[in-house]
Amino acid sequence: MDEILIEEIVKRVKETLANSKETSNIIPIEASGRHIHLSKENVEILFGKGYKLKEKKELSQPGQYQCMERATLIGPKGVIENVAILGPERGKTQVEVSKTDARQLGINPPVRDSGDLKGSETVYIATEKAVVEARESVIVAKRHIHMNNEDAIRFNVKDKDTVNVRVKSDRPVVFEDVVIRVSDKYKLSMHIDFDEANASSFKNGMVAEIIS
Template identity: 40%
Template sequence: MTEENLRTLVRQIVTECASAVADPNAIPIGISNHHIHLTQADFDKLFPGQKMEKFKQLKQPGEFASKQTCDVIGPKGTLEHVRVLGPCRSHSQVEIANSETFKLGVPAPIRLSGDLAGAPSVKLRTAAGEVTVQGVIVAKRHIHMSLTDAQRFGVKLGDTVTVEINSAGRRTIYDDVIARPRKDFTLEMHLDTDEASAANVQSTTVAHIIPKVQSTF
């Protein structure tokens, strides 16, 4: 880790700790731009002789944006220079915003990552190669959290929650947000670029889970 990376990490930790002290129920928001996950075999076809190089560390442990990009080609159009995320996975998939389905011409379903049954296919192309990937989805909004966070919020894996986002000039309520607790996850809500834009999400914007009202009957 370089000195600059260490300083960035320290600043992030200090900022998050300060936010947690001020509001322990605040959930940071991560805006998920379109991206690609590849199997090792597909990576080798698109980037022969290369290793996946880290461009930027992501918030979830072990996950990173790589320096490698490729074009996503659909029946009607192309998304150029789409970032590949690492590490490699057991199945290649492409995650896009709903507005981008029209440009590509693919009826991408709204799914959690990895739920690819019946999802349409696109071509991925670099200067060195091309592959066809069956698995284009619009990511369903969700919250990564630790097991401790899950206990605090009173949720378990797969539960749906309602989330409130108060940003400048726009109060937005998002239903059907999926809880994704795991031992090593860091608390973060993931929205795609369409959803974040609609809610006017800024770098300091946070989300809050709206507690369910318990019936007295």
């Protein structure tokens, strides 16, 4: 089947699960690979003055998208090429990697919520045009669940709560300390990184439930 068609089918299945009364406690899961959020300043350094990132495809969260552009991460011990850049631009550059990626680069980023960058790791970001030193930019993203206010009422949680979640798979896993993020801009989805995805035998369409 065409890759775009498969993505659309998976998207519709997730929406059906999220909205079904019979599965009101079910949360769709997405695995997030390494990626970069760039500031406007760093976009212009890496791609040229006045450059605008080009949207490739929409992501599950409204207003978020994967860009056509890619970049290379350079650490003290290694390099990771062809890293996705996500839009739109942010106030400060943020790089999200897994612990496995971090070992390859030779850095030790903290496990943090998005945007909590003070004292985080530093890495170089390179394109064919330029290289920037992204100081205090690298984190391992804390696993989290996006939801809107209606979802929060349904699950009896509030923004910044932490919960325990059971992943439904052929290799069931309970993830603890999962952060709740609530905004009417969000769409219901749990985000884990590739290390966590591998541990739980992740497949597209996999779901989870809050157990405590």
